[in-house]
Amino acid sequence: MGTSRLFRIFVVLGSAFMILLIIIYWDDVGVSHLYLHTPVSPGPKIPHAPPPQRPQTSRTPSFLSDIDAFVNQFLEPGTGEPTDPVPPDTSNQSEKAEERYIPRREWKIHLTPLAAELRERQRRRLLQEMCANDSVVFPGKNRSFDDIPNKELDHLIVDDRHGIIYCYVPKVACSNWKRIMIVLSESMLRDGVxxxxxxxxxxxxxxxxxxxxxxxxxxxxxGKFAKHLMKVKLKKYTKFLFVRDPFVRLISAYRNKFELRNEDFYRRFAQVMLRRYGNQPTPPASVDEAFSVGIHPSFSHFIQYLLDPQTEKEMPFNEHWRQVYRLCHPCQIQYDFVGHLETAEEDAEHLLRQLRVDNVVEFPTSHRNLTASSWEADWFSTVPVEARRELYKLYEPDFRLFGYDRPEWILNE
Structure with missing residues (x-):
């Protein structure tokens, strides 16, 4: 009986001793085995230039921070390193230039909502199916990437720093996405930072x-290697674009360019519309003069302009109303992410997380008065039904490629 009790005492004391030993030697022994990509020991000391220093930040105790990093390596794709690698400093800039590297602000424990993930997969699958569907026909659909003229590749923005390609579509939050691309590519400096x-x-x-x-x-x-490098980057980089209901995008373009004072668009387009369809053989010379007397093209004039064969004979559609399939070439470029403006905030959060830059930059929330889909019937009430149907044919590829329903309530009234 005494021997059994003495044995239990030794077991308890031995366990306590082992726990104490683990706590004391945790940082030197245990943690090195948590990261598969971190050497277990520093190895022999070889003289070399000191590595660039990461910006100093306040940290939780080593034990807790290592546990957080260990958990997150299973929640987020990549190597599981606690921070992105710091690029070497190759310039002798000011002290502020040392802040060039944008560290991840914190380690977030989060998962992509299942609904957002499934929705995005469905969009990409639909796009692939429509590109393979012979019933969806539009100019340039079956050409190869090599056959796309260089001037038609001006909407594909490249960020080599993070391996991202963004095809911007005007009137689909492109201003904010361009801002994000500027931040990520570090193409704008302020005081050297x-x-x-x-x-x-x-x-x-x-x-x-x-x-x-x-x-x-x-x-x-x-030079001659340009096309080859494009295809290499298209294969290796993450490619994304954002789209919206094609008719709502047209309404938004009209509101922004013709209901507001815009001298450039007034001279290039509004005057043409007023002369051709607005019974204004000599429209006012400037946008201020036109607005002062209440003259500007109506939405119906704008639709007439889009449907007029003479329009594209003179010049290609302006980017604000050019079809998405002509801007981004979705049947030649296999996009990794297709976002919709109608679900912009969820999609943006999902995308930035997928790109592993969600702790570097956030998508700016817009509080502007956006064009709503529910307004479509009111806007098209002044447009003849036949013209609406012709307009749908003009933009039908965008409707079908990106999963937007045919607007029966507009086309059959």
């Missing part, structure tokens, strides 16, 4: 072509 706040980037710079490296610029930089 990359701009990190998307909303701090002025609107005139957002749409300045010099701020973005697009596919159509490859020829100037790479």
């Amino acid at each position: 990359p701009q990190r706040d998307p909303l701090a980037i002025p609107r005139d710079l957002v749409h300045n072509s010099s701020m973005h490296f697009t596919f159509n610029k490859f020829w100037k930089r790479y």
Whole structure:
């Protein structure tokens, strides 16, 4: 009996001793086995230049932070390293330039909502099916990527730093996505430091072509190797675009370019519409003069302009109303992510998480007065039914490629 009790005492003391030993030697022994990509021991000391220092941040105790990192390596794709690798400093810039690297702000424990994941998969699957469907016909559908003219590749923005290609579609939150691409590619500096706040980037710079490296610029930089490099990046990089209901996008373009004072669009397009369809043989010379007397093309005039064969004989559709299949070539480029403006916030969060930059930048929430789908019937009430049906034929590929229902309530009234 005494021997059994003495044995139990030794077992308890031995266990306590082992627990104490683990706590004391945790950082030196145990943690090194948590990361498969971290050496177990530092190895022999060989003289070499000191590595660049990461920005100092407050940390939780080593034990807890290591546990957090260990958990997150199973929740997020990648190597499981606690932070992204710091790029080497190759320049002698100011101290602020040391902040070039944008660290992940924190380790989030989160999973992509199943509904968002399934929805996005369905969109990509539908796009592939429609491109293979012979009943969906539109110009350029069956050409190869090599056959796409260089001038038609100007909407594909490349970020080599993160391996991202974004095809921007005007009137589909492209201003905010361009802002994000500027932040990620670090193409805008402020006092020698990359701009990190998307909303701090002025609107005139957002749409300045010099701020973005697009596919159509490859020829100037790479010459005869341009097309090959494009295809390499298309294969290796994550490619995404955002779309919206085609008719609602047209309404949004009209509101923005013709109901507001825009001198450039007034001279290039509004005056043409007023002369052809508005019974204004000599429209006012400037947008201010036109607005002062209450003259601007109606939405019906705008639709007439789109349907007029003479329009595209003079020049291709402006990017604000050009079809998405002509801007982004979805049957030649296999997109990894197709977002919809109607679910923009959820889709943006999902995408940034998928790109592993959700702790670097957030999609700016827009509080502007957006064009609602429910307004379609009111806007098209002044457009003859036959014209509506012709317009649908013009944009039918976008409806079908991206999963938007045929608007029967507009086409059959």
